């Protein structure tokens with residue numbers, strides 16, 4: 001058998017083949033695996049060596065396996081000592097795709113653009129700076145509509161479950177439905193399914209800068225000069241805030257299966273700003289109503305951000321604006337769960353009318 005990885009987002013890791021077994025070294029941290037095995041045996045034993053940090057992202061999720069060209073589904077893993085996980089894959093002798101994350105890269109984005117290109121209400125666009133583009137979808141007309149809602153996924157390009165939810169949101173908004181009509185009658189919706197398509201094709205980090213450095217891009221919202229994609233998105237969001245037109249801003253992330261819930265969150269204080277009692281009550285209510293019916297849904301509402309410079313920290317500190325984040329879990333759910341999450345977020349958004357507290361009102 002042979003390991004192939006030269007496709008969009010394909011990442012191999014050091015491995016050893018011995019008879020019917022392939023062992024991947026996925027230490028240290030959260031090493032990604034996204035390969036195709038050509039010419040596997042009918043019973044392929046896959047062993048993965050993790051450390052404590054990396055194991056949690058995969059153990060409860062399983063190994064993502066696609067036999068032939070079938071979609072990826074999660075196979076439960078057997079836990080061995082020393083953070084080692086193993087599974088036996090029945091390949092039927094066909095080539096098999098193995099991944100530790102549901103891959104989302106430029107090819108998924110291309111398919112989304114092609115599949116929804118002729119949608120009645122929306123269109124894809126891009127913002128551009130320094131030879132980089134941020135593709136986004138706009139439903140309704142943001143120049144004319146009242147509120148603008150934002151769904152932003154792939155800030156950390158590895159956190160692909162968030163991208164799949166955003167992908168589902170675009171597909172839903174692209175179909176003529178009472179839900180789409182309700183939403184677009186009172187607002188415009190912008191969806192960024194993958195903040196940095198460039199980063200998704202590299203294995204270096206969750207974000208790769210134009211000068212090829214791997215950084216924590218999601219935490220650059222507060223930088224004097226964020227990298228291009230963050231600068232472009234931030235400028236749009238700040239315009240909406242200054243015009244008092246920002247509705248929901250939801251960044252979509254994923255700790256994969258490290259947590260068993262899809263946790264929706266905002267914060268109470270940042271910099272000199274703290275939410276008043278009435279805005280805090282509004283945020284509590286909005287968290288509860290937005291998470292309603294979301295599979296494995298949970299909420300949290302901490303005092304402060306866990307890492308400075310993230311969108312909800314910067315936007316509250318600099319603009320006194322309330323924004324949200326979800327960590328979509330991959331424990332016990334795959335593509336169906338991501339689609340259902342997309343559906344629930346849109347249905348819940350459609351039922352919410354009061355967004356004045358976002359911008360301090």
Ligand SMILES: [Zn+2]
Nearest residue numbers: 156159253254
């Ligand atoms: Zn993240």
